[in-house]
Amino acid sequence: MKMKLLLALFLTCTAVIAQDFNDMLEKISQSPDSLAKKAVIDSFMQKYQVLPLTSTNECIFIFRGNAQRIIVTGDHTQWSQRGDTMQRIAGTDLHYVKKNFPSDARIDYKFINGTNWILDPKNPLTCPGGFGPNSELRMPGYPEQPxxxxxxxxxxxxxxxxxxxxxxxxxxxxxxxxxxxxxxxxxxxxxxxxxxxxxxxxxxxxxxxxxxxxxxxxxxxxxxxxxxxxxxxxxxxxxxxxxxxxxxxxxxxxxxxxxxxxxxxxxxxxxxxxxxxxxxxxxxxxxxxxxxxxxxxxxxxxxxxxxxxxxxxxxxxxxxxxxxxxxxxxxxxxxxxxxxxxxxxxxxxxxxxxxxxxxxxxxxxxxxxxxxxxxxxxxxxxxKSVETKPLITDLSHVLDSMKIRINFRLNIPVRGMTILLMDMNGKILSESLLSSREPGDLQEELLTRTQISSGAYFLQFRSEQTMFTYPLTVK
CATH class of the missing domain: 3.40.50.1820 (Alpha/Beta hydrolase fold, catalytic domain)
Known part of the structure; x- marks a missing residue:
């Protein structure tokens, strides 16, 4: 119930933001002169001092200033110089463009003003990038990350x-x-x-x-x-x-x-x-x-x-x-x-x-x-006593033609695991079921179809949930 109430409140708030912006556009269109339009914009910008505006899936990028053309570019445009051109409201210095994004999206972006690539002056969120900081858009559903x-x-x-x-x-x-x-x-x-x-x-x-x-x-x-x-x-x-x-x-x-x-x-x-x-x-x-x-x-x-x-x-x-x-x-x-x-x-x-x-x-x-x-x-x-040591220690082996005997200390109990002997390309040379074992000194024999030559191999213990791999050198 609490989650449903929070979701309803969130959807209501985002809908209000979008409606407030549309109401501002309507008031500007009905204003008789530039001073009246400026007053409408001043009132709106005083209410929304942090930009861009976001609702569930919509983002409204806004720039206010004397500029011929403002372009939004970023991850969503592959940082193209063409980007998304903002619409300038006639008789004002307000530019905007509406874009749709998934509710959990996060993108880096910048504004292009003439030849200058600038941060969004009303967005306090920035993110470091390889060519300097970028402004950061976080849509309303972007997860919190403490x-x-x-x-x-x-x-x-x-x-x-x-x-x-x-x-x-x-x-x-x-x-x-x-x-x-x-x-x-x-x-x-x-x-x-x-x-x-x-x-x-x-x-x-x-x-x-x-x-x-x-x-x-x-x-x-x-x-x-x-x-x-x-x-x-x-x-x-x-x-x-x-x-x-x-x-x-x-x-x-x-x-x-x-x-x-x-x-x-x-x-x-x-x-x-x-x-x-x-x-x-x-x-x-x-x-x-x-x-x-x-x-x-x-x-x-x-x-x-x-x-x-x-x-x-x-x-x-x-x-x-x-x-x-x-x-x-x-x-x-x-x-x-x-x-x-x-x-x-x-x-x-x-x-x-x-x-x-x-x-x-x-x-x-x-x-x-x-x-x-x-x-x-x-x-x-x-x-935590297991943290300082791996699953197996004191691993040694004895090679006998087409059989390899491994000796090791098992540090934690295992159940239903398979022992695999593999070459460096991942080819299985031997496979043996390891039934339940308690910690202690153990010995297992692995049979192979061909004689084992000298070289590097892997000894792997595998179950559905876990996989432990150890290098094994045969001389």
Missing amino acids: ELIGNTDIPRGTIVDTTFRSNALNNSRAIKVYVPPGYSQAQQYPLILFHDGIDYVNLAKAPAIIDRLIFMNRIRPIIAVFVPAVNRTPEYAGNSIVQYENFISGEIMNWVDTRFSTIRNPEYRAVAGASNGGNIALYCALKSPQVFGKVAAQSSNVIGSIMTGYDVYPPLPITVYADIGNYDIPQLIPLVKQFKQVMEKRGYIHRYKELNEGHSWGNWRAQLNEFLEFFFPHMPSSV
Whole structure:
């Protein structure tokens, strides 16, 4: 009942706003001269000092000032200079245009006045972008996000700055590493690595959002590594992609593991990026699933070889988050939707979102909590003793022709899981049902159809709800 009353009140308020604007237009049309028209506009602008005006699905952009023509452009017009031209009311300095949007839409926009691109002077909401701040439209149904609200009274993590020299790429770059409040070398932490890392720090405000999610008990404490590009297109989607992946999965991760207290199991390690940064994130997980067991791709480019690489059965031992905006770059939308179909067809553990937003840091910032909570959910106090260790430790093996015997310590009870031995391409070499087991030292035998040669393999424990993957090296 309470929700119905609130909805009714909301619909009434938005209808009043739209009617007030239409009433103003009617009064202006009936005003005898410019002074009378100005008085009508002054009265309206005094009542509505914050713009644009929004109702359930309608937005009214308004500009007041001496200008020949005002254009609204933004995510919804793909930032075209043609944009949406405002109508100027004859005999006044008031310009407006009405646009329809989904009730939960959020877009970045600007006004074009002559050759100047300006913020909406009556809109206090702004959002950082790659070319400076933009005005931000939030439609009435846009969800509240408390994790985006700044709060200086909560514990804050620490940023460690360093310059890293890459042998694989023969260049250097500044890297930032976030460690959570209360960080201790006595505890091991999950990890996420962000491509376009400095933008995730400055534009997406990732460290502050991580602080708040930890404080709100929505994620467990994590380490975050922020790596910027030096030659972005070649490194993320071009002829340096192989060397860049070697740099990330090899050089950077080896240094991080040596310098910080990390959980080295890929199940607790993620890689993330947006646009072409999403492309390279997918590539890093594809090529090194023994390093990264989770990947987040926001508004991602997905080049053909990466699409094909994920289109295998059984699925690779990777958990995937992907999203795309309905006001995103048009070429990216079908690629991401096709990638979603691959994830569904091949049975990946994944989360996919389509959003009424654009290709912007405002969008990507607002979705950080989605994949952070998906990858690193908060651990209740009753099971916090498990946080410092993965599902399995002390893993060893003995190879005997077409049989491999694995010895390990199980740290938490499992029921009805399957053990899979897979090669680096995800091909299943052995499959065995693991019945209910309590924590302790265990031994299992896996039979294979062919003799196991030396090389790198994956040992995966899988159920309908969970998947744990461990690298296994046969010498």
